[in-house]
Amino acid sequence: MRPFRATVFAAVVLAAVSVSVPVAAAAPGSGSSLPGAGPAVHPDNAALDCPDLLVVAVSGATDSTADRNPIEEETRQLWSNWVGNITVPVGEAKSRYPGSVGWMYVPYPATYGLGLFQDVPTYQDSVAAGVASTNRILDEQKTRCGDRTRFALVGYSVGGEVVERVARELGHRPADAHVGPDDVAGVVLIGDPYRPAGVDSLGAPGPSGGGFMSSEPADYGDLTDRIQHACRPYDIACDAPEEIAVLELALGVLGQMRFTLANPLQTIADAERVVSTMAARAAAHIVSGDDWWQSDESLLDVLRVVADKTRPVPDANLGPDRLREILDWAVGPGLPVVQEKLRAEGAGFVEDNSGVVELVLKPYIFLAFIQHIAYWNNNPHDPWYWESEKIVDWIGALAQEERERDSVGN
Structure with a gap:
């Protein structure tokens, strides 16, 4: 994977072109989420072997399609697959423990409803398709692996809303549900547009704002103590002023x-x-x-x-x-x-x-987009401890806990 390079030029180019990439509409509930492995499957990805921990990652807008192969590393655009800056480093860090970690990318339209020449799903339809696809992967892998595998859910931007909705519903399922709260080891929401105002960001005090879709308190049920938010100041997706009705x-x-x-x-x-x-x-x-x-x-x-x-x-x-x-x-x-x-x-x-006044008086116009794409880095020579690196360590600790739990159980 490449190290993160955030330049103003790249940000402007991304803003200009990313909104017009047409994608196919998803058919929620149709088809299997596990096609045959292709040549781009990472060698440290144990997804096919019922790992101790399976990371289910939902990318942001334009980073996925409805027909994406969940277990292949792919770059369809220059900015594609940023959540791969979490999944791949986790796998590499646990490579000495075969079967410890696997990961899947959720196939869904990942669109804002913007296209040039082809019809695309609306934003809300895309999110609904992402929720259905995420639940489908969880159901299939639970059926295949049983209690051998637990899940870590990762969502970024639009994918953060997808995982947010999945987590809120899943956290209230009964203990005997096919996939229940006990099957989830942890949840990470990155740049989540439904982030409750002022919640911590990766264990440290977070920005005072909240998601620009809603900043109201969230009820995650039995998953409450397993939710992590990552939010950078002035990332308007997750740090918007509260009163912007x-x-x-x-x-x-x-x-x-x-x-x-x-x-x-x-x-x-x-x-x-x-x-x-x-x-x-x-x-x-x-x-x-x-x-x-x-x-x-x-x-x-x-x-x-x-x-x-x-x-x-x-x-x-x-x-x-x-x-x-x-x-x-x-x-x-x-x-x-x-x-x-x-x-x-x-x-x-x-x-x-x-709060609308704050959008003008504070540097949202200049920083919002840059902050929203500045979570990612996997360059080991960078002295800064980036959010993606913190998440890699956190998921790695979850994987170690699952490995030790399985060892005791055996």
Whole structure:
């Protein structure tokens, strides 16, 4: 693997070209995740041999495709496979212990929904495909290896959101689930857009901000004490100001759309679909409870919730009769309540977006992108102890614990 080289020129080139790489849409739940080994399988990768610890790594945007071979090292673009700066060094460090560590890369579209000439999945569809693909790998390897192998989950950027969602759900599974919390030795989230505000970064105090998709506290269930976050200051993906509701909403809306240069009408149609769908979901959310108008939840809060189409909304039975009943109440006996709610919206909007000023006053514009790609280094002659190197050591310690556990069990 190459040592990390972060230059402003490289960052600008990456920003310009990475958004337009077309990828195939994934079919969640279809096919096996373990094709035959190819010539690019690393010699220290014991993934096929039921290792003590299997690292399941989810790359960032444009770093993967839906048809990727999970056990091959591949570089499809100059910036590809950065999570390989963790997997490969872990394998090399444990090479004297055959069967100690293996790794797989999760195949998924890894797209923001941006393409030049080919249709690509939306961001939210890509994340959903990544979640399905990650769970598929876990299920298959658990079936194949049983209790012989435990898992370490690694996710970077968009892959961080994928692993975040997997970990939150998996941490609440029952003990007798096919893949349960006890099967996971550790989880590392790098540049996670759902990082809770102010949590530690690799065991040290982390930046005060949080993920730009959400900075709310996270519930990882039985995995809580096995979660590690890696976040650099001013990496806006994981260290954004807390009160940026409009930005979170915009990202949620854009995450449901496709932007294909050769087909602008598709983008327009997507925008119309998103607006109508969100309006219906917002209405269902509001009327599903009788106390929404008296609650502290604002309309902006509601829109941020329903912008994530993976979140279910209640069945509010919004037929013509029900809509007429609501309207009659809103312009009649409920009018004072509605007016008071609308007055509160103004003050609440300012408060919910107070962090936007920080995006301008602090050096996010200049540092956000550089910080987001500056986690990676595997140059042994570099005196700095980079995040990727810390993660390699942490996963190596997990592998040693698993090796010792297996030795005792045998």
